Amino acid sequence: MNPLVTISIPVFKCEKFIIRCLESVKKQTYGNLEIILVNDCTPDNSMVLIRDFMTLNQNLNIRIIEHEENSGLSVVRNNGIKAAAGEYVFFLDSDDEITSDCIQLLVENALKTDAQIIIAQNRWINTFDNTTKDFGFPTIAEKKYYDTNLEIFSIYSKGRFPSSSWNKLFKKDFIISNEIYFVPGLFAQDELWFFHLLLKTDTLAIIDDITYLYYLHGESVIFNRKKKNFENYLTILHYMTKSYKEEKNKVLKTLIKSKIILFKEMVLVMQWKALKDGEYLKTNISRMQKLVRLNILEYFSAKFPLDVKKKNFFQNIPVDLAAKLFIWRFER
Numbered sequence: 083m084n085p086l087v088t089i090s091i092p093v094f095k096c097e098k099f100i101i102r103c104l105e106s107v108k109k110q111t112y113g114n115l116e117i118i119l120v121n122d123c124t125p126d127n128s129m130v131l132i133r134d135f136m137t138l139n140q141n142l143n144i145r146i147i148e149h150e151e152n153s154g155l156s157v158v159r160n161n162g163i164k165a166a167a168g169e170y171v172f173f174l175d176s177d178d179e180i181t182s183d184c185i186q187l188l189v190e191n192a193l194k195t196d197a198q199i200i201i202a203q204n205r206w207i208n209t210f211d212n213t214t215k216d217f218g219f220p221t222i223a224e225k226k227y228y229d230t231n232l233e234i235f236s237i238y239s240k241g242r243f244p245s246s247s248w249n250k251l252f253k254k255d256f257i258i259s260n261e262i263y264f265v266p267g268l269f270a271q272d273e274l275w276f277f278h279l280l281l282k283t284d285t286l287a288i289i290d291d292i293t294y295l296y297y298l299h300g301e302s303v304i305f306n307r308k309k310k311n312f313e314n315y316l317t318i319l320h321y322m323t324k325s326y327k328e329e330k331n332k333v334l335k336t337l338i339k340s341k342i343i344l345f346k347e348m349v350l351v352m353q354w355k356a357l358k359d360g361e362y363l364k365t366n367i368s369r370m371q372k373l374v375r376l377n378i379l380e381y382f383s384a385k386f387p388l389d390v391k392k393k394n395f396f397q398n399i400p401v402d403l404a405a406k407l408f409i410w411r412f413e414r
Contacts, residue, residue: 083193084114085169087185088254090162092155094122096176097131099297104135106179106295108142112186116143118162123152128176156264156271159247163257171254173247177297180249184293188251195227197287199279200251201243204294218296219244221288228286232333238280239341241348245276249294256282265321269314274321277341281325281334309362315349316369323373340390342374347393354412364405371398 089107093100107117121129129146136144147161163171170192174180184202191200206218222242228234237243257263260282264271322342329335350370354363376394380386386394396407 084112085189085192086114086116086167087112087170087172087189087251088116088118088162088166088168089172089174089185090118090120090159090166091174091176092122092158092162093119093128093132093176094124094152094155094158095126095128096124097126097128099177100128101131101135103174103176103179104132106182107174108139109182110180110185111183112189115185116145116167118145118147118165120147120149120158120162120165122149122154122158154266154268154271156266156268156275159264159271159275160266163254163263166254169254171252171257172250174294175248177299178248179295179297181291181293181295183291185251187289187291187293191287191289192251192253195285195287197227197285198253198256198283199286200289201286202249202289202291202293204244204249204296205292207295207297209297209299216292219246223288226288226290229284231282231284232331232337234283234286235280235334235337235341238276239337239344241344243276243280245273247272247275248296252279267314268317269311270318273315273345274318277318277322278325281329281338309357309359312349312353312357312362312366315353316366319345319349319370319373326374336385339374339376340386343376343390343394343397346370346373346397350397350408351412354409360405360409363408364401367397367404367408368401371401 091103119132145165147165159173172185188200188202201221203217203221204219206215208214221244223237228237262275262279262282264275268274319342322338322345326335326338326342329338350363350366353366375398376386376391381391396404
């Protein structure tokens with residue numbers, strides 16, 4: 083049994099990288115693939131290069147989806163899912179590449195476990211100094227297979243699974259039957275999508291093999307976060323808060339609250355590191371104080387780890403003091 087796997091690749095301003103990306107797909111040891119390229123109205127020569135590649139590689143199963151207007155990565159990802167003929171979907175960003183055995187290893191695990199999600203490891207390739215780092219966004223979990231939603235979300239809430247959509251194999255029917263799509267307009271769309279996905283996930287598997295090569299370069303989002311990106315993170319926090327309020331399972335509700343508190347801290351750290359703007363830091367601390375946080379009784383509960391309690395405390399003292407202490411803790 084060799085299930086069809088759809089590899090979905092966004093196309094927008096990627097002429098420097100797209101052929102390297104496609105060549106890595108061409109080299110896959112797993113043969114039953116379809117490649118969906120979603121052109122989000124790229125203004126450069128990416129599509130010219132892609133069509134030349136297709137002419138030279140007519141044996142590859144490649145389809146192009148053309149957007150009539152630039153719609154953003156969330157819509158690109160959604161249309162890749164909806165157009166996929168594969169039993170499984172794999173997201174690959176156009177400036178990255180995959181190892182030749184990437185899909186083979188993921189499918190082997192999928193057939194063995196029947197998991198809804200299979201996660202592999204990644205390697206950073208830093209083009210600034212030509213160095214590499216294995217497990218740049220690591221998956222850190224004690225087990226290689228999980229079959230209960232609460233345990234999966236518990237591991238995720240502690241930050242043990244990277245929130246990227248790429249380098250994971252997903253059962254397409256699992257996504258579609260639960261109607262878990264990317265929210266349009268977000269710059270950090272993977273964060274919220276993976277959060278929503280894991281609220282529904284019952285089976286998840288992990289392999290230790292490095293299958294994805296993530297390139298760090300001058301155009302990488304990780305180096306180009308601006309205020310609009312952090313406004314998006316506040317939007318994500320509102321979505322997470324909505325899920326918390328709607329959740330009926332008390333254990334899952336507790337895990338969502340822990341996730342929100344840790345996510346707040348991550349956003350503040352990234353914001354300060356990128357912008358060094360004290361007033362904007364205070365603005366966002368004030369906004370976050372209006373969202374989900376621990377109550378007094380929860381400080382005495384064993385349901386929340388000490389780290390979460392500490393972070394919650396520092397996030398919710400008077401704003402000016404909270405900002406000063408945050409900067410001091412970060413810069414020391």
